[in-house]
Amino acid sequence: MIDPVSWTWQSAEARVRSGSSGTTSSGEAVSFRQAMQDALASWRVSHHAGHRMAERGITLDSADWVAMERAAQQAEAKGARDTYMVMGDVGFVVHLPSRTVVTALSHQEHSVVTQIDSVVFLSRPDR
Template identity: 35%
Template sequence: MKSSFVHKLQPQPMRIQPIPCKSSRPAASKDQSFSSHLEKATSAQTRLTVSKHAGIRMNERKITIEPDMWEQIDAKVNEAKQKGVNDSLVLLKNAALIVSAKNRTVVTVMDRQEAGKQIFTNIDGTIVMD
């Protein structure tokens, strides 16, 4: 009769080697303070972006808006956003803009005469800047 032998394997000790971790954060330069980083980050969020579609419409319809007017529009859109407005109609003397306050993006632009013939839907706020 054959006897069956069970071979017992001795557990081998495991070595865990730490994997060097590369930091995903860039090293902060010594001359930039936290406040300058904060200001830079918040200024990028407060500027309106003109969508490609809106830019094309502005060029096609020859609508120009001065930089100081953009700043006023930006301030009013920010104020509307704080009051809970997501999508707004901004009426200027010469133009009408649909602005997503949530995304801070100008969605489309048309001249004021054309805007008088349109029906605007899904707008929860209007900003009149005559």
């Protein structure tokens, strides 16, 4: 079972400056906040990953999800499909086309990761 991710946006409103993605079909300006909410709403956490995160005390805040979305876009641009996203001492196996976190790992417990085609390192400046 795959459950939608629950998160809260904590940023100030900003406008997308240009490009067709910055307007709706009716010509209204789309805020950066709305664009990010739309992108992040598509993320899912598998039942297995949710269980592993709870078991290992791994939590993600909205800034982490934004960083993961940016990393996912960069990895996809290079042709990646299944990536290992490293954040500090934890990592997440992510299926990029469906934006699904498949599992969460602690580097101390698991030193080998399989069934991936790429690795992306993300910084977590607040941790």
